[in-house]
Amino acid sequence: MRINEFLLERIQSLNENLVDINLSDSGVHPYELRDLLSAREIEEMCATELGYGWTNGSEPLRDAIAALYPGRDRNQVIATNGSAEANFVMVMALLQPGDELIVVVPNYLQILGWAQAAGVVTRLVPLRQENQWIPDLAEIERAITPRTRMITLCNPNNPTGALLETQAMESLVQLARKHGLYLHADEIYKGSQLQGTEGPSFADLYEKALVTNGLSKAMAMPGLRMGWLVGPKDEIARVWHCKDYTSITTGSLSEFIACRVLEPARRAKVLTRSKHILRDNLAIITAWIERHSPLLSFIPPRAGGMAFIRYRMPINSTELVRRLVQEKSIFPVPGDAFGLDHYLRIGIGSPASHLNEGLRRLDEFFAENGFGS
Ligand SMILES: Cc1ncc(COP(=O)(O)O)c(C=O)c1O
Structure with a gap:
């Protein structure tokens, strides 16, 4: 049986752990076990066969x-x-x-x-x-x-x-x-x-x-x-x-x-944390996209951990991401991974400082390459 390359997972595997700022995650920033279970539950877990x-x-x-x-x-x-x-x-x-x-x-x-x-x-x-x-x-x-x-x-x-x-x-x-x-x-x-x-x-x-x-x-x-x-x-x-x-x-x-x-x-508590993170970051990325309009546009997400952003720049999305990885050590997902060129998927589930730094480096890249808005 032959199977096509899973473009999305492959490009993530190759880049997500090597860049300073990974913007490719589509989920909410992971929990640490200590924030999830009580000390008593962790003790109980130690007795799990x-x-x-x-x-x-x-x-x-x-x-x-x-x-x-x-x-x-x-x-x-x-x-x-x-x-x-x-x-x-x-x-x-x-x-x-x-x-x-x-x-x-x-x-x-x-x-x-x-x-x-x-x-x-x-x-x-x-x-x-x-x-x-x-x-x-x-x-x-x-x-x-x-x-x-x-x-x-x-x-x-x-x-x-x-x-x-x-x-x-x-x-x-x-x-x-x-x-x-x-x-x-x-x-x-x-x-x-x-x-x-x-x-x-x-x-x-x-x-x-x-x-x-x-x-x-x-x-x-x-x-x-x-x-x-x-x-x-x-x-x-x-x-x-x-x-x-x-x-x-x-x-x-x-x-x-x-x-x-x-x-x-x-479960409700976990989802409340997720929604807080996502809402705060959605405000950040919305303001950023507005600042770059009409170069960038999107339909604001109604759920999930990502924004899918259309860009008006004469560069293919895989090539754009390759350069962003190389020149700025940031990694959003190219729209090509979804069969839609001229889009970038940027995760909004990370800590705000991480997202802000990623967007700052994108700003730098746009300015350096004359992609002004
Ligand atoms: C829609 C969708 N389904 C399934 C998966 C895989 O999820 P899991 O990590 O639970 O295997 C992903 C991962 O990105 C996803 O986006």
């Missing part, structure tokens, strides 16, 4: 995850090593060569890569800045054929930060139901909405929804590698069948921590 545990996630963990989705139970949940594994096993378990998959882009693009490698026929439906990055349902419907099995999208969206209103979610569900399709949503940024309250999951709206989530982004704990997939019981059983071939179980220490941080009060 480092065994395999349950290959689909322990019962308490799956109960804690299921509790996030009204009406779901532990048999409709599988715990995975990161959300990335949830996406992978979902594709392997539920799609066959020759099936068609509608992929709403831009998105994280991991599912696209695995589906294409597995011989699934992929049909891309683009989001557009002029539509506020909200999907056009008529366009999705036109892409449906008798072989279509699933629609997949990312909501809140990576890289745009767009967030669907409940009504738009319901319309999408109606469309999927009308054609008997699975609807897969990667909801890893759920809970990081910058205004208002947390909306529903697709898993709350549709019996054939498959939903990926985890603790890496809005929950600011990517190092735990804790993800999950929620969906109909039979489909989750098929995913489990595949997961036996991948990582066997999630880590026992990660499960211990996940069970505690998913307690409603603690």
Whole structure:
């Protein structure tokens, strides 16, 4: 089996740890364990047996995850090593060569890569800045054929930060139901909405929804590698069948921590921290973009840890980022990684001082290269 290079992950792997200022993170600045658990809990954790545990996630963990989705139970949940594994096993378990998959882009693009490698026929439906990055349902419907099995999208969206209103979610569900399709949503940024309250999951709206989530982004704990997939019981059983071939179980220490941080009060506290960081940084980056208008423009993100910024400069995004890494030791993600040149994705989940320094170096670069505004 051949698989295309995962441009986004590869370019991050190559640069994120080498620059002074990494602007490529899409999640919220990670927690330290001491800020998450009490001394008593850390002591308890030390007594955790480092065994395999349950290959689909322990019962308490799956109960804690299921509790996030009204009406779901532990048999409709599988715990995975990161959300990335949830996406992978979902594709392997539920799609066959020759099936068609509608992929709403831009998105994280991991599912696209695995589906294409597995011989699934992929049909891309683009989001557009002029539509506020909200999907056009008529366009999705036109892409449906008798072989279509699933629609997949990312909501809140990576890289745009767009967030669907409940009504738009319901319309999408109606469309999927009308054609008997699975609807897969990667909801890893759920809970990081910058205004208002947390909306529903697709898993709350549709019996054939498959939903990926985890603790890496809005929950600011990517190092735990804790993800999950929620969906109909039979489909989750098929995913489990595949997961036996991948990582066997999630880590026992990660499960211990996940069970505690998913307690409603603690989850709310974690998400409140995330939203504070994101709101403060959104104000910083909005003022910065306004200062550089019309050179730079964006649709302000409604959720998630990033801003997706269009630039009007005669330089390709990969080349621009290559020079920023080399000349200024800063690393935003080039729009090319999402198939959209002339954009940069800049993380807004880091400490404000870090973001400010990154923007200061960008200012310098613009000035030195005559990209004035
Ligand atoms: C939309 C989306 N899904 C999944 C992942 C992978 O998440 P994890 O670190 O939990 O495997 C990412 C990482 O950037 C992402 O942006």
